[in-house]
Amino acid sequence: MTAPSTNTAKPATGIAALLKTAFTNALVALVLFSLMVGIRTEAGSSGQLTYWTRFGELASLVAVVFGGSIVIELLRQWIGPTGAERLVPPAVQSGMSLIGGYLTPALLIFTLLVPVIFYDQRYILDLAILVLTYVMLGWGLNVVVGLAGLLDLGYVAFYAVGAYSYGLLATNFGWSFWVCLPLAGILAAFWGVLLGFPVLRLRGDYLAIVTLAFGEIIRLVIINWQELTGGPNGVSGIPRPSFFGIPLDNSDDGFAAKFGIEYSPTHRIVFLFYLILALALLTNWVTIRLRRLPIGRAWEALREDEVACRALGINTTTTKLTAFATGAMFGGFAGAFFATRQGFISPESFTFQESALVLAIVVLGGMGSQLGVALAALAMIGGFELFRGLETYRMLVFGMAMVLIMIWRPRGLIGHRAPTVFLTKAQAISSDLVKEGHG
Amino acid sequence: MSGDKILSVDRLTMRFGGIVAVQDLSFAAERKKITALIGPNGAGKTTVFNCITGFYKPSGGTIRLTHDDGRVIALERLNDFRIAKQAKVARTFQNIRLFPGMTALENLMVAQHNALMRASGFTLLGLVGVPAYRDAEKRAIDLATDWLRRVNLLDRADDAAGNFAYGDQRRLEIARAMCTEPALLCLDEPAAGLNARESAALSELLLSIRDELGTSILLIEHDMSVVMEISDHIVVMDHGEKIAEGTPREVRDDPKVIAAYLGTDEDEAVAVMESGT
Ligand SMILES: Nc1ncnc2c1ncn2[C@@H]1O[C@H](COP(=O)(O)OP(=O)(O)O)[C@@H](O)[C@H]1O
Ligand SMILES: [Mg+2]
Numbered sequence: 083m084t085a086p087s088t089n090t091a092k093p094a095t096g097i098a099a100l101l102k103t104a105f106t107n108a109l110v111a112l113v114l115f116s117l118m119v120g121i122r123t124e125a126g127s128s129g130q131l132t133y134w135t136r137f138g139e140l141a142s143l144v145a146v147v148f149g150g151s152i153v154i155e156l157l158r159q160w161i162g163p164t165g166a167e168r169l170v171p172p173a174v175q176s177g178m179s180l181i182g183g184y185l186t187p188a189l190l191i192f193t194l195l196v197p198v199i200f201y202d203q204r205y206i207l208d209l210a211i212l213v214l215t216y217v218m219l220g221w222g223l224n225v226v227v228g229l230a231g232l233l234d235l236g237y238v239a240f241y242a243v244g245a246y247s248y249g250l251l252a253t254n255f256g257w258s259f260w261v262c263l264p265l266a267g268i269l270a271a272f273w274g275v276l277l278g279f280p281v282l283r284l285r286g287d288y289l290a291i292v293t294l295a296f297g298e299i300i301r302l303v304i305i306n307w308q309e310l311t312g313g314p315n316g317v318s319g320i321p322r323p324s325f326f327g328i329p330l331d332n333s334d335d336g337f338a339a340k341f342g343i344e345y346s347p348t349h350r351i352v353f354l355f356y357l358i359l360a361l362a363l364l365t366n367w368v369t370i371r372l373r374r375l376p377i378g379r380a381w382e383a384l385r386e387d388e389v390a391c392r393a394l395g396i397n398t399t400t401t402k403l404t405a406f407a408t409g410a411m412f413g414g415f416a417g418a419f420f421a422t423r424q425g426f427i428s429p430e431s432f433t434f435q436e437s438a439l440v441l442a443i444v445v446l447g448g449m450g451s452q453l454g455v456a457l458a459a460l461a462m463i464g465g466f467e468l469f470r471g472l473e474t475y476r477m478l479v480f481g482m483a484m485v486l487i488m489i490w491r492p493r494g495l496i497g498h499r500a501p502t503v504f505l506t507k508a509q510a511i512s513s514d515l516v517k518e519g520h521g
Numbered sequence: 522m523s524g525d526k527i528l529s530v531d532r533l534t535m536r537f538g539g540i541v542a543v544q545d546l547s548f549a550a551e552r553k554k555i556t557a558l559i560g561p562n563g564a565g566k567t568t569v570f571n572c573i574t575g576f577y578k579p580s581g582g583t584i585r586l587t588h589d590d591g592r593v594i595a596l597e598r599l600n601d602f603r604i605a606k607q608a609k610v611a612r613t614f615q616n617i618r619l620f621p622g623m624t625a626l627e628n629l630m631v632a633q634h635n636a637l638m639r640a641s642g643f644t645l646l647g648l649v650g651v652p653a654y655r656d657a658e659k660r661a662i663d664l665a666t667d668w669l670r671r672v673n674l675l676d677r678a679d680d681a682a683g684n685f686a687y688g689d690q691r692r693l694e695i696a697r698a699m700c701t702e703p704a705l706l707c708l709d710e711p712a713a714g715l716n717a718r719e720s721a722a723l724s725e726l727l728l729s730i731r732d733e734l735g736t737s738i739l740l741i742e743h744d745m746s747v748v749m750e751i752s753d754h755i756v757v758m759d760h761g762e763k764i765a766e767g768t769p770r771e772v773r774d775d776p777k778v779i780a781a782y783l784g785t786d787e788d789e790a791v792a793v794m795e796s797g798t
Binding site: 368371372375376377379380382383386387389390391392393394395396397398404499501502503504505506507508509511512515516517 | 603606619621627641647666684
């Protein structure tokens with residue numbers, strides 16, 4: 083491709099340019115924060131407006147922005163936003179791709195062994211289940227955002243539909259988890275299609291905003307439809323999953339008694355772990371297969387160029403709807419799992435923050451890459467736990483880490499697209515060429 | 522003009538607010554022939570294409586497509602993807618619209634979407650991997666390979682389309698349109714940006730599409746060497762109206778055509794022409 087020298091040559095490397103950028107950013111921060119931080123207003127004891135100034139804090143904030151700009155700018159020039167891959171010599175790159183080839187099976191084997199290795203560490207097992215839940219959600223949303231290029235900010239709606247489907251069917255009718263699981267997926271897919279119809283005419287920002295609204299609408303309906311959903315109190319007493327009919331408790335016909343082993347509450351955790359792992363792998367398997375089928379290729383083509391798709395006789399509306407419904411179905415499965423794991427669900431679990439988190443996982447992973455999404459879920463959820471010790475500064479450090487990763491790899495951790503069919507040799511396609519979709 | 526018409530456009534009008542981009546345009550394209558639509562920039566050629574291929578809904582007039590079996594389809598009533606799917610009209614775009622992040626082969630596979638969807642039992646049979654679908658996919662790959670060979674891109678089958686040189690992208694877009702197995706192929710300035718050698722190769726390709734496959738072609742083109750060499754019939758537009766039509770020879774000698782291209786009025790053009798001959 084292009085010579086590295088042209089790409090590594092950076093504009094505005096001088097100290098003056100650096101200072102200018104930092105100064106501009108500091109100025110913006112000053113204007114922005116002077117009202118937000120510099121002046122503090124509060125209602126006084128008798129309702130009058132009291133205010134006082136906090137110029138010290140303001141000054142330190144502006145200073146942080148000034149310093150931060152310089153650091154980020156230096157980092158940007160050092161690693162380079164797009165030059166990262168080109169700076170790496172080809173030999174190292176091929177070595178990396180070799181590791182990449184072994185990374186997936188190694189990760190899979192490790193994941194399968196997690197309950198064995200960490201059998202006594204309940205905390206790790208719980209965390210692993212949480213990570214896998216987000217891996218599954220990420221893979222589900224990846225169909226919509228990564229493959230079809232439809233920016234969906236309301237994905238949590240389908241997670242909620244799945245969770246409430248299982249919760250309500252199980253508590254009201256006593257249906258088992260294994261009957262409810264497919265139903266939860268089907269119901270979520272159904273809602274995906276229903277919401278999709280009016281929404282998918284819109285493109286880009288409009289689509290994002292309307293899907294965001296739909297996510298909120300579902301949550302508000304759940305809060306307000308007290309008779310059915312229990313409103314803000316949620317649904318409690320949701321049955322735990324059984325080992326194909328055998329309850330995982332210490333009763334006489336429970337799992338431990340049946341198999342003649344000593345009862346331990348860890349059995350259930352381990353079972354839940356393998357359950358979500360199986361669900362996630364199912365999602366992955368189906369997605370990988372779908373990508374190689376005409377429908378999957380049409381999704382990706384849609385992301386690349388919608389007009390060209392129409393000129394080739396592809397029904398873009400149904401193609402978008404199937405992507406929406408497929409993603410929603412996986413979200414529904416994950417929701418049903420969430421409900422059975424928690425035993426209790428309430429609208430608080432399905433806020434916009436969840437949608438944003440799952441979307442962040444997909445974007446960080448590298449849109450469309452299955453391995454990338456899995457790594458991103460691990461990094462986001464695991465990383466967030468890692469910083470738990472930092473307490474108040476946890477969010478700050480975490481946010482900084484995210485920013486740094488996005489500077490380092492603007493197209494996500496795995497920035498390649500693998501072709502779905504090849505004649506002689508499958509070559510990874512550079513993310514510079516792959517479109518992100520706009521609707 | 523006599524003979525078997527595949528496409529007849531009758532009094533086609535397209536307005537955008539106050540602008541009349543196409544006015545009362547009537548012409549026909551013969552089956553298994555190459556019909557060219559020429560005219561200066563802004564004449565309304567692309568707009569005509571967009572009406573034929575369903576991207577615009579005409580303000581007035583009719584567009585009829587007659588298939589080999591005698592079936593007549595009113596294109597102005599079909600919309601969007603149905604024209605490509607049911608009426609079998611394929612097109613390329615003036616500013617190439619490939620799927621840049623997909624390989625050349627994948628581009629051609631997407632073009633066979635509808636046939637493959639049917640073979641995959643609308644995904645369900647394909648998901649479980651029935652042999653019938655595998656056969657269909659193999660046939661689709663064969664067709665794509667065949668077209669890659671025809672447009673001389675076989676060795677680049679597994680490269681991303683976005684990495685292709687301009688001329689290669691143009692040829693790949695034609696191959697992609699042909700993979701939909703169209704009855705009528707509409708090409709919007711396929712020679713734009715090509716060098717002389719590539720233009721010549723393009724002419725050859727279009728002639729082979731007409732002669733070997735019997736596909737009818739409707740062609741918008743500025744490159745007169747291509748148009749004059751391969752067209753069976755030429756329709757000339759200016760300011761949204763048809764100003765002339767006929768064989769390449771007839772059109773070349775038409776003073777109105779020369780006037781339109783030179784931007785002069787008729788008398789002057791005649792003078793220019795006469796002094797020239
Ligand atoms: N979508 C549109 N909205 C408004 N005007 C349009 C639109 N499409 C084409 N036009 C106008 O129609 C006229 C013909 O354009 P076009 O068909 O692209 O010409 P050509 O392809 O012959 O160069 C131009 O004046 C153009 O501005
Ligand atoms: Mg044009």
